[in-house]
Amino acid sequence: MEETYYTIGMAGHIDHGKTALTKALTDVDTDRLKEEKERGISIEPGYAPLQTEDGTHISIIDVPGHERFIRQMIAGVAGIDLVVLVVAADEGVMPQTEEHIEILRFLGIKQCIVAITKIDRVDDVMLELVKEDIEERLAGTIFDGAPSVMVDSLSGKGIPELKRTIFEELKKVEFRDAYGSFRLPIDQVFTVQGQGTVVRGTIYEGAIRRGSQLTLLPKGLKVKARQIQVHHEEQEDARAGQRTAINLGGVDRDQVARGDVLVASDHFLATGTIDVALTLAGGKFTPLKQRAPVKVHTGTSEVMGKIVFFDRNELSGTDEEVLCQIRLDEEIVVRRGDRFILRRPTPVETLGGGWIIQPEGGKYRFGAETVEKLRSMKEGTPEDLVEDALAKAILLDAKGLIQGTSLDEHVLQEAIAAGLDSGRLLELPQQKYALAKTFSKIRGEITGRLESYHAEFPMRQGIPKAELLQSLGAGYPKTFIEYSLNALSEKGEVRKDGQFMALAGFSPHLPKQWKARMEGIIASLEKDGLQAKKWDEYIEGTPLPKGGIPDFTAYLLQSGEAYRLAEDKLIHRTAFTESVSKLKSGTGAAFSLKEAKDALGVSRKYLIPFLELLDSLGATVREDEQRRWADPAQ
Incomplete structure (x- = not known):
C-alpha cells in the first residue's frame, strides 16, 4: 500500500494554546527559540510529527498567532492539507482569529477542525456559548459546518477524540502529487556545525532522493541534496506533503533565504510579473489606487510590488473577483494555481488573496479586452x-x-x-x-x-x-x-x-508583356548559330528594361534554351546541338584543333570557345593537343 503524507497547521489567536495542543498530540515542544520560551509566544513556525497506526505520515505545524508574526504564519500555513483552528474556551473567537480564517480561505485550505481549548477553565454554559459563537462566525465561510472537538491540553481531555477526527478528515483530503517535478519552497535556513547549510520546507510536489542535483531559484544556483531528514530522522528520499530538512552542498548560508525555492528540473521559471485573480477580504479598507504598493505572500515568499488594474483606477470593497496584475520588486517562483495573500504595507492590513492565473504576466493595455483575455486564461x-x-x-x-x-x-x-x-x-x-x-x-x-x-x-x-x-x-x-x-x-x-x-x-x-520582344532576340541568336554576336548586341536597341536582362539571360541558361559560349556570348541550343552533331560526323573518336576547324568551318575566334564549352560540359576530354569524345557512342 502506498504511504501517504500530510501536513496539518495549527492556527489561531495568540495564547489560545496552539503550542500546548501540538505538544499534547505529538509530545514535542515546538517553541524552540529562546525568545519564544521567554515570551511564551511562537515567533517562527514549529514542527512536530504525529504518529499514526496505519502508516500515514503527518507533520503538524504550529504557526505563530501574534499579529506581528503574521508573515511567518502565512509562510507556515502555505502547503498544509488541513487546519486545526484553535479557539480558547475562556476567550472565544478573536478578531485575529477571523483574519486567520480569511488567510486560510485565500490559501485554498478547505479542510478544518475547530479545537476548543482550555475547557477546564470554564463551565458547561460558557462552553456552549463559545461553541455557538464559533458556529455563527464560521457560517457562510469556507469552514461552515467544520467539526469541533473540546480539549484540554494539560489534562489530555479530548485529545484522543481530536486525533480520531484528524484521521477522519484527512481521508477527505486530496493526496499531493509525488510524480510531478520536485518543488520545495524554503521557510527556514540555518547552519549545522560540520554539516553546512540546511533548509527546511514542506514539499509542494514531486519527490527527492539523497544525492539529487537541484537548482536554487530565483538565483539559479546549482546545489546537491547531501542529506535528507524528516522530523530529525535521516531518510533516503522524501515526497510531496512531507515536512523536510535538506543539507545542501555547493551553497553558503548567506546565499539562501526564506522564500527561495528548490527545484529538480528546469520546468520552473523565476518571474517578476504575475497575473492574478484577486478576492477581497471582508470589511472596509482604504481604497487601493492604481499601481499602489502591496506586499505579496505566496508559498514562503514575501515580496513588495505594485498592483495594476485594467478595468479601474481604484479598488474599493467588492464581492466580485478582480482580474489584475502584480509587478514585483523581486523575482519569485510560482506556478499557475498557486495561492497568494495580498497585504497593504502601510497601514498593515490583509487586503485579500486569490490564485495565480499566469506566472509570467505580459504587458497589456488598459481596457475590457485585457480583462476578458485574463478571464479566458483563468477559465x-x-x-x-x-x-x-x-x-x-x-x-x-x-x-x-x-x-x-x-x-x-x-x-x-x-x-x-x-x-x-x-x-x-x-x-x-x-x-x-x-x-x-x-x-x-x-x-x-x-x-x-x-x-x-x-x-x-x-x-x-x-x-x-x-x-x-x-x-x-x-x-x-x-x-x-x-x-x-x-x-x-x-x-x-x-x-x-x-x-x-x-x-x-x-x-x-517569359513575361507576357515582353514575350514577343524576347522571342525575337532568341530567334536572332538561333539564326546566328555558332557565330553568335556578343550578347549585349542582341539586347541593344530593344525596349527591354535593364533590370530584367539578367533574369532573361539566366532564364535562357537555366532552361537549356542557350549555353554560355564565353563570358560575353551565348549560343542557342539548336546551334549547339547541330554543331556537336557536325563535329562528331566530321571527326573520329579523337580529333585535333585543325580537324575540328575543318569539320565546323569556323575561325578560331568561334571554335576555341565552343571546344572549351564541350570540355566544361564533359562532352570532350582534352589530352595534350588532341580531344577525345567522352562517350563515343553518344
Missing part, C-alpha cells in the same frame, strides 16, 4: 492553456510548454495527447509542438509569397530558400518554417529546385 482548460502558449510562442517542446502553461507534467502530457488526437496540435521532430492553425497560417503565407514572387519574377526558378526563410523569420521560428516547407513539399504543394523554392505547378516563363 481555460489545460488544452486551452497549451493552445494559448503555442499561439504566443509558435513552437515549444514539453519543457517550454510546462513553463508557458505552468501545468503539471502529467496534466500537460494528457493535454498534448488530446490535442494531437483532435488534430489541433502538430508534433514536429525532436518532440516539439505547434498548432495546426499556425501551420495553416504559414502555409497561406508561403504560398502567397511564392505566388507574388512568381508574378514579379516569372523567368526565375523560384525564390531563394534563404530569402524565403528570412522573410518569414520575423513571425516564425526557423525550425517551424523548415518543417512547414518540408510538409508542403511532401504534400506536393511546393517544389525545391536546389536552393530555390517554387510552387509545384510553376515553370519559369
Whole structure:
C-alpha cells in the first residue's frame, strides 16, 4: 500500500494554546527559540510529527498567532492539507482569529477542525456559548459546518477524540502529487556545525532522493541534496506533503533565504510579473489606487510590488473577483494555481488573496479586452492553456510548454495527447509542438509569397530558400518554417529546385508583356548559330528594361534554351546541338584543333570557345593537343 503524507497547521489567536495542543498530540515542544520560551509566544513556525497506526505520515505545524508574526504564519500555513483552528474556551473567537480564517480561505485550505481549548477553565454554559459563537462566525465561510472537538491540553481531555477526527478528515483530503517535478519552497535556513547549510520546507510536489542535483531559484544556483531528514530522522528520499530538512552542498548560508525555492528540473521559471485573480477580504479598507504598493505572500515568499488594474483606477470593497496584475520588486517562483495573500504595507492590513492565473504576466493595455483575455486564461482548460502558449510562442517542446502553461507534467502530457488526437496540435521532430492553425497560417503565407514572387519574377526558378526563410523569420521560428516547407513539399504543394523554392505547378516563363520582344532576340541568336554576336548586341536597341536582362539571360541558361559560349556570348541550343552533331560526323573518336576547324568551318575566334564549352560540359576530354569524345557512342 502506498504511504501517504500530510501536513496539518495549527492556527489561531495568540495564547489560545496552539503550542500546548501540538505538544499534547505529538509530545514535542515546538517553541524552540529562546525568545519564544521567554515570551511564551511562537515567533517562527514549529514542527512536530504525529504518529499514526496505519502508516500515514503527518507533520503538524504550529504557526505563530501574534499579529506581528503574521508573515511567518502565512509562510507556515502555505502547503498544509488541513487546519486545526484553535479557539480558547475562556476567550472565544478573536478578531485575529477571523483574519486567520480569511488567510486560510485565500490559501485554498478547505479542510478544518475547530479545537476548543482550555475547557477546564470554564463551565458547561460558557462552553456552549463559545461553541455557538464559533458556529455563527464560521457560517457562510469556507469552514461552515467544520467539526469541533473540546480539549484540554494539560489534562489530555479530548485529545484522543481530536486525533480520531484528524484521521477522519484527512481521508477527505486530496493526496499531493509525488510524480510531478520536485518543488520545495524554503521557510527556514540555518547552519549545522560540520554539516553546512540546511533548509527546511514542506514539499509542494514531486519527490527527492539523497544525492539529487537541484537548482536554487530565483538565483539559479546549482546545489546537491547531501542529506535528507524528516522530523530529525535521516531518510533516503522524501515526497510531496512531507515536512523536510535538506543539507545542501555547493551553497553558503548567506546565499539562501526564506522564500527561495528548490527545484529538480528546469520546468520552473523565476518571474517578476504575475497575473492574478484577486478576492477581497471582508470589511472596509482604504481604497487601493492604481499601481499602489502591496506586499505579496505566496508559498514562503514575501515580496513588495505594485498592483495594476485594467478595468479601474481604484479598488474599493467588492464581492466580485478582480482580474489584475502584480509587478514585483523581486523575482519569485510560482506556478499557475498557486495561492497568494495580498497585504497593504502601510497601514498593515490583509487586503485579500486569490490564485495565480499566469506566472509570467505580459504587458497589456488598459481596457475590457485585457480583462476578458485574463478571464479566458483563468477559465481555460489545460488544452486551452497549451493552445494559448503555442499561439504566443509558435513552437515549444514539453519543457517550454510546462513553463508557458505552468501545468503539471502529467496534466500537460494528457493535454498534448488530446490535442494531437483532435488534430489541433502538430508534433514536429525532436518532440516539439505547434498548432495546426499556425501551420495553416504559414502555409497561406508561403504560398502567397511564392505566388507574388512568381508574378514579379516569372523567368526565375523560384525564390531563394534563404530569402524565403528570412522573410518569414520575423513571425516564425526557423525550425517551424523548415518543417512547414518540408510538409508542403511532401504534400506536393511546393517544389525545391536546389536552393530555390517554387510552387509545384510553376515553370519559369517569359513575361507576357515582353514575350514577343524576347522571342525575337532568341530567334536572332538561333539564326546566328555558332557565330553568335556578343550578347549585349542582341539586347541593344530593344525596349527591354535593364533590370530584367539578367533574369532573361539566366532564364535562357537555366532552361537549356542557350549555353554560355564565353563570358560575353551565348549560343542557342539548336546551334549547339547541330554543331556537336557536325563535329562528331566530321571527326573520329579523337580529333585535333585543325580537324575540328575543318569539320565546323569556323575561325578560331568561334571554335576555341565552343571546344572549351564541350570540355566544361564533359562532352570532350582534352589530352595534350588532341580531344577525345567522352562517350563515343553518344
